[in-house]
Amino acid sequence: MTLRSPLGRARGLGSSRSGSDHYWAQRVTAVALVPLVLWFVVSLITITSSDLVSVQEWVSKPYNATLLLLTLLTGIWHGLLGLQVVIEDYVHSPIGKHLSLIFLRLIAAFLAISVSISTLKLALGG
Amino acid sequence: MTTNARPLSPHLQIYRLPLLAITSIAHRITGVGLTLGILLLSCWLAAAAKGPDAYQPIHDLIVSIPGRVVFFGFTAALFFHLTNGIRHLVWDTGRGLDLPTAQASNRIVIGSAIVLTVLSWLIALA
Numbered sequence: 001m002t003l004r005s006p007l008g009r010a011r012g013l014g015s016s017r018s019g020s021d022h023y024w025a026q027r028v029t030a031v032a033l034v035p036l037v038l039w040f041v042v043s044l045i046t047i048t049s050s051d052l053v054s055v056q057e058w059v060s061k062p063y064n065a066t067l068l069l070l071t072l073l074t075g076i077w078h079g080l081l082g083l084q085v086v087i088e089d090y091v092h093s094p095i096g097k098h099l100s101l102i103f104l105r106l107i108a109a110f111l112a113i114s115v116s117i118s119t120l121k122l123a124l125g126g
Numbered sequence: 127m128t129t130n131a132r133p134l135s136p137h138l139q140i141y142r143l144p145l146l147a148i149t150s151i152a153h154r155i156t157g158v159g160l161t162l163g164i165l166l167l168s169c170w171l172a173a174a175a176k177g178p179d180a181y182q183p184i185h186d187l188i189v190s191i192p193g194r195v196v197f198f199g200f201t202a203a204l205f206f207h208l209t210n211g212i213r214h215l216v217w218d219t220g221r222g223l224d225l226p227t228a229q230a231s232n233r234i235v236i237g238s239a240i241v242l243t244v245l246s247w248l249i250a251l252a
Contacts, residue, residue, distance in 0.1 A: 030214075030215065033208070041205070043250075046250045048170065049250075059174075075164055079157070082161070086158060111168050114172055115167075118171040121175040
């Protein structure tokens with residue numbers, strides 16, 4: 001028997017805890033990705049068809065490096081938010097769900113750092 | 127409890143999904159698939175940053191016929207996710223949710239995804 005009111009017990013447990021942040025971040029990254037992806041796909045098909053020297057030349061242009069990194073980081077963020085929803089929908093055991101969500105964030109962080117280092121190294125010609 | 131004789135509602139295995147249901151689940155499937163695409167892309171970028179020895183085998187794989195087919199599939203998935211994502215953004219505002227409109231926008235989503243995919247490859251490889 002608890003003395004806490006039903007409202008007091010329910011507070012902080014519902015979707016209103018952090019859901020709106022997730023909802024907005026997912027949509028804002030989606031809108032941002034529309035122009036980025038249109039630029040990205042054509043550039044990517046072209047650049048992956050060329051040799052390493054052309055790739056280095058392409059990424060060393062500051063404009064390309066900026067847009068490349070912006071697209072990849074926004075994409076990783078958007079993908080993280082999306083996979084989080086998929087995990088929350090299909091993984092029902094609390095332990096499995098939390099472990100997968102933590103693992104997902106670690107992979108996303110690793111990827112974000114990896115693409116940043118790779119792009120900077122190519123861009124700065126290291 | 128005797129529930130066996132009761133009629134069952136059509137289940138996923140025997141129920142022919144309407145096109146709207148297929149595009150709905152395809153949004154999630156392409157979304158998950160595209161995160162794999164970001165993973166592969168970060169490998170390509172890391173190889174390019176590492177040097178010619180790491181870049182060459184990945185480059186050979188990308189420009190091979192199977193590599194091109196897979197890459198084409200990723201761009202098609204990306205454009206479907208993009209056009210269907212724009213539709214989701216419209217749906218979020220409460221517009222276009224009735225069946226005739228949704229069936230019409232289905233055709234626009236699939237059609238523009240095909241056009242954008244083919245157009246990107248034509249522009250990139252021209």
